[in-house]
Amino acid sequence: MMLKLTILCVTTIAALGCRQDMFNQPKAKPMAASDFFDDGAVERSPPEGTIARGHLHSDTALFSGKEKGQYLTRFPIRIDRAAMERGRERYDIFCAPCHDQTGRGEGIIVKHGFRRPASFHEQRLRDSSPGYFFDAMTNGFGTMYPLADRLSAEDRWRIAAYIRALQRADAARLEDIPPEQVGMLARK
Ligand code: HEC
Numbered sequence: 001m002m003l004k005l006t007i008l009c010v011t012t013i014a015a016l017g018c019r020q021d022m023f024n025q026p027k028a029k030p031m032a033a034s035d036f037f038d039d040g041a042v043e044r045s046p047p048e049g050t051i052a053r054g055h056l057h058s059d060t061a062l063f064s065g066k067e068k069g070q071y072l073t074r075f076p077i078r079i080d081r082a083a084m085e086r087g088r089e090r091y092d093i094f095c096a097p098c099h100d101q102t103g104r105g106e107g108i109i110v111k112h113g114f115r116r117p118a119s120f121h122e123q124r125l126r127d128s129s130p131g132y133f134f135d136a137m138t139n140g141f142g143t144m145y146p147l148a149d150r151l152s153a154e155d156r157w158r159i160a161a162y163i164r165a166l167q168r169a170d171a172a173r174l175e176d177i178p179p180e181q182v183g184m185l186a187r188k
Pocket of ligand 1: 091094095096098099109115116118125133136137141144145147
């Protein structure tokens with residue numbers, strides 16, 4: 001008897017408490033339609049010129065790769081060993097599929113039919129400034145899509161620095177190798 005009464009009480013309270021108010025809130029869900037706004041969409045665009053926190057990009061050289069309209073001829077961030085290693089890692093992930101690990105433009109995607117980019121070892125690209133490479137990554141270049149959405153500005157500069165290293169390595173001569181290491185080449 002006692003048990004039956006308890007069950008009755010619990011179910012009655014549960015049934016009374018179960019109103020739909022919290023479930024059916026008068027709220028707008030992302031991407032939903034709306035008859036309140038003229039354009040029929042719930043979501044509003046931010047006012048023109050809105051800048052998200054942390055995206056002011058006031059350092060134009062760092063973010064545009066240009067200074068007074070000219071490609072930057074220097075690196076706006078510190079380039080040390082850690083920066084080069086990060087550059088190599090990012091390059092191997094984001095560029096090598098097309099430009100290949102040495103920069104000759106014979107990556108796997110190119111082998112599957114994508115347009116072949118110029119070799120980074122052409123004299124024209126050896127003479128190009130770091131800002132030129134930064135700009136190609138930031139805004140894309142011909143058929144190559146921009147990569148700024150997946151590489152931070154700092155990482156784009158680190159990649160540009162690593163490309164410089166690839167170019168220097170390609171132009172290396174036997175005299176550049178420390179004498180005690182020349183023997184290692186012969187062994188291969
Ligand atoms: C999906 C393939 C692909 C990827 C990934 C890619 N590129 Fe490219 N890149 C190309 C192609 C193709 C061109 C030449 C485009 C053209 O001429 O229309 C090019 C052109 C360039 C150029 C201009 C070369 C010139 O001739 O002046 C630079 C610099 C460059 N890429 C750097 C990079 C860097 C750095 C990365 C990685 C962050 C990268 N690319 C990733 C395919 C790619």
